[in-house]
Every structure is written in C-alpha cells, then in structure tokens.
Amino acid sequence: MTPLVEMRDIALSFGGVKAIDHVSLDLYPGEVVGLLGHNGAGKSTLVKCLSGAYRMDSGQILIDGQPVTITNPRDARAQNIETIYQTLALADNLDAASNLFLGRELVTAAGFVDDDRMEAETRRIMARLNPNFHKFNVPVSALSGGQRQSVAIARAVYFNARILIMDEPTAALGPHETRMVGELIAELKRQNLGIFLISHDIHDVMDLCDRVSVMKNGKLVGTERVTDVTEDDILGMIILGKKP
Amino acid sequence: MTDTATGGTTRKSLTGTLQLDTRLLGMIGAFVAICLVFHLMTGQRFLTPRNIFTLTIQTASVAIMATGMVFVIVTRHIDLSVGSLLAVCSAVMALVQVWVMPQLLGLGIGHPATAPLAIVAGLVVGTAVGAFNGWLIGYLTIPSFIVTLGGLLVWRNVAWYLTSGQTLGPLDPNFQLFGGINGTIGVTASWVVGALAVAVSLWFMATARQKKAGHGFAVKPLWAEGVMMAIVAGLILGFVAILNAYQVPVARLERIFAARGETLPEGYTEGYGLPISVLVLIAIAVAMTVVARRTRFGRYVFATGGNPEAAALSGINTKLLTVKIFALMGALCALSAVVASARAANHANDIGTLDELRVIAAAVIGGTALSGGVGTIYGAILGALIMQSLQSGMAMVGVESPFQNIVVGSVLVLAVFIDILYRKRSGALK
Ligand SMILES: Nc1ncnc2c1ncn2[C@@H]1O[C@H](COP(=O)(O)OP(=O)(O)O)[C@@H](O)[C@H]1O
Numbered sequence: 001m002t003p004l005v006e007m008r009d010i011a012l013s014f015g016g017v018k019a020i021d022h023v024s025l026d027l028y029p030g031e032v033v034g035l036l037g038h039n040g041a042g043k044s045t046l047v048k049c050l051s052g053a054y055r056m057d058s059g060q061i062l063i064d065g066q067p068v069t070i071t072n073p074r075d076a077r078a079q080n081i082e083t084i085y086q087t088l089a090l091a092d093n094l095d096a097a098s099n100l101f102l103g104r105e106l107v108t109a110a111g112f113v114d115d116d117r118m119e120a121e122t123r124r125i126m127a128r129l130n131p132n133f134h135k136f137n138v139p140v141s142a143l144s145g146g147q148r149q150s151v152a153i154a155r156a157v158y159f160n161a162r163i164l165i166m167d168e169p170t171a172a173l174g175p176h177e178t179r180m181v182g183e184l185i186a187e188l189k190r191q192n193l194g195i196f197l198i199s200h201d202i203h204d205v206m207d208l209c210d211r212v213s214v215m216k217n218g219k220l221v222g223t224e225r226v227t228d229v230t231e232d233d234i235l236g237m238i239i240l241g242k243k244p
Numbered sequence: 245m246t247d248t249a250t251g252g253t254t255r256k257s258l259t260g261t262l263q264l265d266t267r268l269l270g271m272i273g274a275f276v277a278i279c280l281v282f283h284l285m286t287g288q289r290f291l292t293p294r295n296i297f298t299l300t301i302q303t304a305s306v307a308i309m310a311t312g313m314v315f316v317i318v319t320r321h322i323d324l325s326v327g328s329l330l331a332v333c334s335a336v337m338a339l340v341q342v343w344v345m346p347q348l349l350g351l352g353i354g355h356p357a358t359a360p361l362a363i364v365a366g367l368v369v370g371t372a373v374g375a376f377n378g379w380l381i382g383y384l385t386i387p388s389f390i391v392t393l394g395g396l397l398v399w400r401n402v403a404w405y406l407t408s409g410q411t412l413g414p415l416d417p418n419f420q421l422f423g424g425i426n427g428t429i430g431v432t433a434s435w436v437v438g439a440l441a442v443a444v445s446l447w448f449m450a451t452a453r454q455k456k457a458g459h460g461f462a463v464k465p466l467w468a469e470g471v472m473m474a475i476v477a478g479l480i481l482g483f484v485a486i487l488n489a490y491q492v493p494v495a496r497l498e499r500i501f502a503a504r505g506e507t508l509p510e511g512y513t514e515g516y517g518l519p520i521s522v523l524v525l526i527a528i529a530v531a532m533t534v535v536a537r538r539t540r541f542g543r544y545v546f547a548t549g550g551n552p553e554a555a556a557l558s559g560i561n562t563k564l565l566t567v568k569i570f571a572l573m574g575a576l577c578a579l580s581a582v583v584a585s586a587r588a589a590n591h592a593n594d595i596g597t598l599d600e601l602r603v604i605a606a607a608v609i610g611g612t613a614l615s616g617g618v619g620t621i622y623g624a625i626l627g628a629l630i631m632q633s634l635q636s637g638m639a640m641v642g643v644e645s646p647f648q649n650i651v652v653g654s655v656l657v658l659a660v661f662i663d664i665l666y667r668k669r670s671g672a673l674k
C-alpha cells in the first residue's frame with residue numbers, strides 16, 4: 001500500500017537553530033500517527049511544513065506517492081490537508097461561521113459572501129461536534145477556550161479532509177470534551193483519513209494512535225507501533241532521546 | 245464547551261430587541277448633544293437647513309477618505325499621506341482641466357470630456373500611488389507609519405512641483421458641480437432619490453429577514469422590524485426634507501432666470517436639494533459598507549486585522565491584500581480631491597493640508613480600533629460629521645482658531661478613552 005503522506009528528509013532552520021533536522025515520517029490512510037516530544041522538540045514546526053505555514057529548507061513531501069510542492073496554506077488545502085493549529089489560528093473579531101469558512105467563504109450567485117448559509121452550515125456541524133455550542137453570533141473572542149477549540153476542530157473537519165493535522169487539539173478541553181475528541185478521531189479514522197496527532201498526554205496517544213514518533217531537538221528519535229512498546233519505553237525515548 | 249443557554253431567559257432590552265448597536269447610539273447621542281448645545285449658543289443658527297446643508301458639504305471630503313482609512317486601520321496600518329495624495333490628485337486633475345484639455349489638445353474651456361477625463365486621471369494617479377505605498381508596506385515590509393510619513397512629504401511636494409506652486413483655476417464648470425452648493429440636484433429629484441433610497445432600504449431589510457427566517461434563525465419580532473423600517477425611512481426622508489428646505493437666495497434665482505432670458509415670477513422660491521458631493525459620499529458609504537460586510541475582500545480585511553497569522557494560515561494573501569487596501573485608499577483620496585477642489589473652484593497648493601489627521605481622527609472617533617480588527621464605515625462618517633460640527637459650531641460661536649484645535653484634539657483623546665471604557669465594560673477588551 002502506498003502511504004497517504006511521506007515526508008522525506010525534511011530540514012528547516014530558523015537562523016542558526018535547526019528546528020527540524022532531517023526528519024522522515026509517513027502516514028497511511030485510516031491511520032493515526034502520534035507525535036511526541038518535549039516543548040521545542042520541533043513537532044509543530046514539522047507539521048507546519050506539511051500544512052504550508054512554513055517552507056522547508058530541504059526534503060520532499062509525497063502525497064499518494066506523488067511528489068508535491070507545498071509553499072503556502074492554499075497548496076495544503078488543495079491537497080485536502082486540514083490543520084488544527086496549536087494556537088487555533090482564529091480571527092478573534094469574527095464569529096464562528098466566518099472563522100470556519102475563512103479563505104473559502106460560501107458566496108451567493110452574485111458573488112457576495114453568504115453569511116446566512118455559512119451560519120446554517122456551522123450550526124449543522126457544531127450540532128454534531130459540540131451540541132452545547134450556541135454562540136453563533138458573537139466574535140470568537142467571547143468564547144471559552146474549549147468553545148474556541150471546537151470551532152478550530154469544526155473548521156478542520158468540515159471540508160472533507162483526507163489528511164488531518166491536530167496540534168494539541170485537546171489542550172484547552174476538559175475531560176468530557178477530550179473524550180469527545182477521542183471519539184471524533186476514531187470516527188474519522190473509520191472514514192479512512194490519515195491523522196497526525198500531536199499531544200502532551202502519552203496515555204491519550206497510546207490509546208488513540210497506531211504508531212508514535214518521538215522527536216527531540218529537531219531530530220526524530222524513532223517511530224514505534226503502540227502495540228510493540230510500553231508507555232515507559234516511549235517516556236524513555238522522549239527523555240533520553242534513544243530507542244528502547 | 246458548557247455554556248448556559250443565552251436568550252429567552254432574561255427579558256431583552258429595547259436596544260437588544262431592535263438589534264441596535266449601542267456604540268452607534270452613543271455616538272448619535274453625542275452628536276445630537278453637540279448640535280443642541282451649539283444651537284442654543286448660536287441663537288438657534290446651528291440647526292437650520294442652511295447650516296446643515298453647509299455642514300454636509302464641508303464633511304464630504306474628509307468623510308470619503310475616512311471610509312478608506314477604516315480598512316487601513318482595521319488591518320493595523322496607518323496612512324499619513326492621504327492629505328498629500330489628495331493634493332497630488334487635485335493637481336493632476338487641475339492640470340488636465342486648465343492645461344491638457346484646453347491648451348495642449350486645444351479643446352477650449354468647458355469641453356464636455358474635460359471633467360470625466362480629469363476625474364479618471366485623478367483616480368489613476370491616486371490608485372497607483374496608493375498601490376505603490378501598499379507594495380512598500382506589504383511586500384517590502386516597511387512599516388506603514390514610515391512609508392506614509394515619507395509619503396506625506398514626498399507627495400505634497402510632488403504636487404507643488406507639478407504646479408510650480410501655483411494656484412490653478414478656474415476649474416471646469418462641469419467639474420465644479422461636484423463641489424457642493426454649485427451642484428445640487430433640485431427639490432424634485434431629491435425627493436425621487438429619497439423615495440428610491442427608502443424603497444431599496446426597506447426591500448433589503450425585508451429580504452434579509454426573509455432569508456434568516458428561511459434558515460430557521462431567530463429574527464426580531466415583526467413590530468421591531470417595523471420600528472426599524474420606520475426609523476430608516478424617517479431618517480432618509482427627513483434628511484432630504486432638510487436639504488430641500490434650504491432656499492436658493494432670491495438674488496441668485498434672479499440671475500439664473502436672467503441668464504435664461506426670463507424674469508423671476510413673483511413669490512417664486514426654489515430649494516437647493518441634495519448636493520452632488522453628498523450623493524457621492526452616500527454612494528461611497530453604501531459601496532464601502534457592502535465591500536466591508538458582503539465581499540471576500542472585506543472579510544479578509546477584518547480577518548487580517550483580527551489575527552494576521554490566522555488570516556495567512558487560512559490561505560489569505562495578506563501582502564496582496566495590503567496593496568489592495570492602500571490602492572483603494574488612494575482611489576478614495578482622488579474622489580475626495582474631486583470634491584475638495586471642485587468646492588474651492590481651483591487647485592491651491594495647501595489643499596488637503598492636515599487632512600490626514602482629520603481623516604484618522606474621524607475613523608478613530610467613529611470606533612475604529614488602532615489595535616485592529618474593529619471598525620465601521622458609518623462610524624467613520626459619523627466621526628467626520630462630529631469633528632466638522634465641533635469645528636463649525638465653535639467658529640460660529642466665535643471661539644478663536646487655536647482654541648478650536650485645542651478642543652478638537654482633546655475630543656479625539658477623550659473619545660478614544662470613552663471607547664476603551666465602553667469596550668472594557670462590554671467585554672470586547674480584556
Ligand atoms: N517562527 C519561528 N522563528 C524562530 N524559531 C522558531 C519558530 N518556530 C519555531 N521555532 C523554534 O523551533 C523549535 C521547535 O519549535 P516547535 O516546533 O514549536 O516545538 P514543539 O511544537 O515541539 O513544542 C524551537 O526551538 C522554537 O523556538
């Protein structure tokens with residue numbers, strides 16, 4: 001089977017800092033790959049190369065076995081890559097619907113943005129993802145951390161992604177909502193999406209992922225099937241930067 | 245994700261039911277208060293058709309540019325060069341009218357193509373200079389403050405150089421129609437315009453309501469919709485009635501009739517009606533509001549202002565967006581130059597001097613936040629009107645010029661302070 005995504009030998013430096021030091025990763029359809037590592041290990045930077053937020057210095061990205069150039073977020077969206085950023089990347093002054101459709105607004109026949117239709121669609125998807133969400137007509141700055149996170153999740157899920165990048169998607173969520181995100185990930189996996197999941201919680205990662213990759217100081221320590229290792233093994237990789 | 249149900253449980257306030265912007269109400273309240281105070285202090289000369297007519301004409305130029313400044317400030321930029329850019333556009337348009345058309349092309353004075361060509365030339369120059377500013381800011385990442393501070397000096401003196409510092413005039417008679425009192429559409433046409441405006445506004449309100457209801461969203465109660473419609477219709481028609489009530493002086497009418505070879509009939513009167521410059525402002529206000537709220541471009545302006553990084557991550561080309569915003573600002577400077585120079589009937593060197601400050605102040609008093617992401621077109625226009633009312637009112641009361649500027653400057657600072665308090669209370673600012 002060809003992988004959905006192959007990232008080969010990716011490198012990226014900021015000034016003198018090697019944020020990504022020749023890392024290779026792959027992802028298969030219907031698979032969840034966890035990315036673990038200390039703060040500053042390079043997890044966010046790595047997935048940002050795939051989402052078009054950063055341009056890698058060297059390396060290659062293949063989708064369905066075909067080399068692709070991703071130089072900006074539009075390129076990534078065109079490849080059906082959707083991202084939930086760690087910072088959420090929401091325009092605080094706009095409402096949920098405007099954020100959900102930002103950059104791909106629904107328009108009327110005359111070419112004007114169709115706020116009513118976008119709100120209706122947003123209500124539809126939120127009813128599925130977060131039935132307690134009712135604040136459709138206020139700027140997202142007026143929402144709680146969890147509500148904002150659910151807007152970011154809805155945006156990533158709405159547009160029929162094939163590849164989903166989730167950078168700490170549960171950081172602002174309580175236990176109940178975290179469980180809901182877990183169920184969502186399982187459902188998307190059944191729909192054959194490939195998911196990169198960055199998380200701090202080793203326990204969650206072991207539960208939700210098929211494989212885990214551990215990074216340290218911009219380098220890939222290793223990638224393991226979760227069935228082959230224990231949480232302690234992974235912890236060892238994170239701390240020591242060595243395979244068990 | 246657990247939020248208590250909003251609405252329904254508490255009785256809504258009247259402004260809530262009418263879905264009125266409380267900040268807008270505050271501004272209108274301040275404006276009305278200013279007008280009433282001056283009305284009393286001037287022996288009831290402030291709120292007369294004549295003075296209101298003059299106020300709207302005086303406001304037009306700054307208000308036109310203020311609508312563009314909203315987009316500039318919303319995206320966390322500033323444009324200090326608008327007054328100078330206005331001068332360049334005015335100089336170019338004046339050159340077309342007094343030199344290119346009559347002399348260079350030998351078409352004489354008052355050729356029908358002169359005014360349109362002059363305006364096109366002004367628009368091209370304004371848009372090009374604005375786009376150039378936007379390119380320096382967006383692509384070369386030079387701060388807008390610096391680019392336009394430089395532009396303030398550069399363009400003011402380019403205008404001076406173009407005209408060798410001379411006053412150019414008189415401008416084309418057709419062109420002068422954009423200046424205010426010399427170009428009004430008369431009473432009947434004003435009523436027609438007013439009636440059309442009412443019809444279109446009510447139609448838009450009705451279809452918007454229908455569309456919302458069609459999606460099953462909550463709409464305001466029918467009576468509230470009716471009240472809003474009555475207010476809108478009343479404001480539009482009231483405005484037309486006031487401007488129509490300003491009568492053309494008898495001496496002037498006599499001259500008009502004499503020019504036609506007729507004599508003025510006994511007891512004949514005529515109102516000025518809506519000035520073309522004010523119609524231009526209204527058209528721009530409507531167009532800019534539609535752009536801000538109903539187009540992708542407008543959505544991206546506000547998104548970029550709210551969170552530039554998020555906008556970029558959503559695939560918005562924020563560099564190109566910056567170019568477009570400043571190009572639009574430049575085009576509005578050109579239109580403003582049409583109104584300002586037509587009103588003066590000539591191009592003078594100092595045209596638009598200090599306008600950058602008035603325009604920025606109008607946008608800011610109108611609720612545009614320098615921190616980005618927040619601002620409205622109607623707010624900026626109301627801001628321009630408040631500033632002009634203060635200035636004119638003080639002049640009528642006999643306040644000396646330095647004191648006028650002291651007051652206007654203080655009001656700007658006070659308005660922003662009140663705005664900050666308001667936003668803190670309403671939770672928009674933390
Ligand atoms: N835009 C940037 N400019 C400079 N350095 C950056 C930038 N983004 C990330 N870095 C650096 O790259 C390294 C990896 O950061 P990041 O990918 O955010 O780590 P993680 O997500 O694993 O916590 C860090 O040293 C960080 O400081």
Ligand SMILES: [Mg+2]
Nearest residue numbers: 043044045086
């Ligand atoms: Mg990170």
